Amino acid sequence: xxxxxxxxxxxxxxxxxxxxxxxxxxxxxxxxxxxxxxxxxxxxxxxxxxxxxxxxxxxxxxxxxxxxxxxxxxxxxxxxxxxxxxxxxxxxxxxxxxxxxxxxxxxxxxxxxxxxxxxxxxxxxxxxxxxxxxxxxxxxxxxxxxxxxxxxxxxxxxxxxxxxxxxxxxxxxxxxxxxxxxxxxxxxxxxxxxxxxxxxxxxxxxxxxxxxxxxxxxxxxxxxxxxxxxxxxxxxxxxxxxxxxxxxxxxxxxxxxxxxxxxxxxxxxxxxxxxxxxxxxxxxxxxxxxxxxxxxxxxxxxxxxxxxxxxx
Amino acid sequence: xxxxxxxxxxxxxxxxxxxxxxxxxxxxxxxxxxxxxxxxxxxxxxxxxxxxxxxxxxxxxxxxxxxxxxxxxxxxxxxxxxxxxxxxxxxxxxxxxxxxxxxxxxxxxxxxxxxxxxxxxxxxxxxxxxxxxxxxxxxxxxxxxxxxxxxxxxxxxxxxxxxxxxxxxxxxxxxxxxxxxxxxxxxxxxxxxxxxxxxxxxxxxxxxxxxxxxxxxxxxxxxxxxxxxxxxxxxxxxxxxxxxxxxxxxxxxxxxxxxxxxxxxxxxxxxxxxxxxxxxxxxxxxxxxxxxxxxxxxxxxxxxxxxxxxxxxxxxxxxxxxxxxxxxxxxxxxxxxxxxxxxxxxxxxxxxxxxxxxxxx
Numbered sequence: 157x158x159x160x161x162x163x164x165x166x167x168x169x170x171x172x173x174x175x176x177x178x179x180x181x182x183x184x185x186x187x188x189x190x191x192x193x194x195x196x197x198x199x200x201x202x203x204x205x206x207x208x209x210x211x212x213x214x215x216x217x218x219x220x221x222x223x224x225x226x227x228x229x230x231x232x233x234x235x236x237x238x239x240x241x242x243x244x245x246x247x248x249x250x251x252x253x254x255x256x257x258x259x260x261x262x263x264x265x266x267x268x269x270x271x272x273x274x275x276x277x278x279x280x281x282x283x284x285x286x287x288x289x290x291x292x293x294x295x296x297x298x299x300x301x302x303x304x305x306x307x308x309x310x311x312x313x314x315x316x317x318x319x320x321x322x323x324x325x326x327x328x329x330x331x332x333x334x335x336x337x338x339x340x341x342x343x344x345x346x347x348x349x350x351x352x353x354x355x356x357x358x359x360x361x362x363x364x365x366x367x368x369x370x371x372x373x374x375x376x377x378x379x380x381x382x383x384x385x386x387x388x389x390x391x392x393x394x395x396x397x398x399x400x401x402x403x404x405x406x407x408x409x410x411x412x413x414x415x416x417x418x419x420x421x422x423x424x425x426x427x428x429x430x431x432x433x434x435x436x437x438x439x440x441x442x443x444x445x446x447x448x449x450x451x452x453x454x455x456x457x458x459x460x461x462x463x464x465x466x467x468x
Numbered sequence: 469x470x471x472x473x474x475x476x477x478x479x480x481x482x483x484x485x486x487x488x489x490x491x492x493x494x495x496x497x498x499x500x501x502x503x504x505x506x507x508x509x510x511x512x513x514x515x516x517x518x519x520x521x522x523x524x525x526x527x528x529x530x531x532x533x534x535x536x537x538x539x540x541x542x543x544x545x546x547x548x549x550x551x552x553x554x555x556x557x558x559x560x561x562x563x564x565x566x567x568x569x570x571x572x573x574x575x576x577x578x579x580x581x582x583x584x585x586x587x588x589x590x591x592x593x594x595x596x597x598x599x600x601x602x603x604x605x606x607x608x609x610x611x612x613x614x615x616x617x618x619x620x621x622x623x624x625x626x627x628x629x630x631x632x633x634x635x636x637x638x639x640x641x642x643x644x645x646x647x648x649x650x651x652x653x654x655x656x657x658x659x660x661x662x663x664x665x666x667x668x669x670x671x672x673x674x675x676x677x678x679x680x681x682x683x684x685x686x687x688x689x690x691x692x693x694x695x696x697x698x699x700x701x702x703x704x705x706x707x708x709x710x711x712x713x714x715x716x717x718x719x720x721x722x723x724x725x726x727x728x729x730x731x732x733x734x735x736x737x738x739x740x741x742x743x744x745x746x747x748x749x750x751x752x753x754x755x756x757x758x759x760x761x762x763x764x765x766x767x768x769x770x771x772x773x774x775x776x777x778x779x780x781x782x783x784x785x786x787x788x789x790x791x792x793x794x795x796x797x798x799x800x801x802x803x804x805x806x807x808x809x810x811x812x813x814x815x816x817x818x819x820x821x822x823x824x825x826x827x828x829x
Contacts, residue, residue, distance in 0.1 A: 271509060418822060
């Protein structure tokens, strides 16, 4: 039971689960930002998804319904941000921050009767035939629950859509040069609305996965800042869905790794270990810009800039 | 402009603390509580709110109010000052971070009695209060020492402040008293409340073969992680058995009501004096929650023997001899760690695996 390799496998498969809480919001924000909308409200959308997903799961006794409701709740809350930043052409930073504060406030209010309740329906793990037999990899990645598999499929589908389809070209064009895409006949506002909504769906899903599977109960402020980490992971992934999992699992795994070091009695200060993922993000950004001599690491050119057709 | 109005509205909505149950009767003594979290958080603040309800029930002629989700620091000062202005006679602030705000307000209202939890600043009209949680910690350690089979016990710890180090040490002294082979492993999450980190820490222990998880943080996540793997756990703050009924052996819990009733009675009688109250099990301010059904009678009997000695004042968990992690004798046989040393404790006893990071302050 406690041989080194089985500890490694157990901790890694836990890292994948706790990484999934981050992976979903990161993927969503990548698409929203690709469309030119910076949404600092991930934390707020996550916690809204976490509460309403939890309530729905609790009432229907079905984690899958809970997850879908959590996604929808997150998506609807993102529409507030879309309205302010697209229709009103407001400041996206202010609006996103307000959305985070709003999310924390509204869940504090509506969450009161649900505090201390726990969600007791266990979510089953499924072994993928064939793949799950691969040593280590199979144990870690292919003995998971349906939500984790959903995130795998989603990640690949999103990468394909973004870089291989016309829909993806439109999405990227809107974030790179809204005026030019408008001239080409792409509906800028409709695209931006949709992808902001989509980002909210996934942020809500990440929150719901937290309260339905990973820490299945409701307490105020349960996301504890994970939305901000997702925001950093977007940069870490250089706006590419396929790289998002590296950062997400790294953040999930770093806890496991640094806790493992602590539990075995290391003398490295835990605060130093806690710093690792943030340090890595910085290194990736610096390396990508300086070492690769690439000025454009995927940052959408018009990220955060409102688009006004009338303006010249 | 619209967006700023929107933002300000939202901010105002969120940051206005909720004032609950303000009383009307003029002849009743008004008592206020300042909470750092929601009153029903299932942990720290809930324990204080239970104390408030206890006070109303047990001391006649008292009416209470509370403000919840009050941010620590400057915003708290306004909330405390408002209560003092409204004629509240006694104000309890239930978090360490309310110390300076309360200290400032207390200076301006010499006729109001202020009580601050877990701090160290006092005035003529401001006292402090806390509990010797290390006593129940020690008893919980005995239970863990008896119940572990793998001799690997995990302790999920928040910050490396003396209060928490004291808890881990007392717990380990209990473990080692009945089981020399068992070790207590420590993980610092560097947070009071982060369910994901707490679950990760517990899962790390479980992967390494832990069969008991003790929690010093505020969420029930570690206990649920233990239950999922069919292992035992020990809760904190309030009785956490409802979160993981098959797993929780017991919880170390607060009964603040005992102190609140005592202090308010003294104020009414005019005998209140500013003190630094540090109550123990014999005062009833702390205890163990009812045991889970898996705890055998033999273990209960042993714990009861030790508990009776603590209640009688003939035994203290920090009675010597106590060796530190490296085997150095810190407290000689026949001696006892002084309260001053307990309050500034920054070393682990024998049987703890882990290290204490240097705290920033």
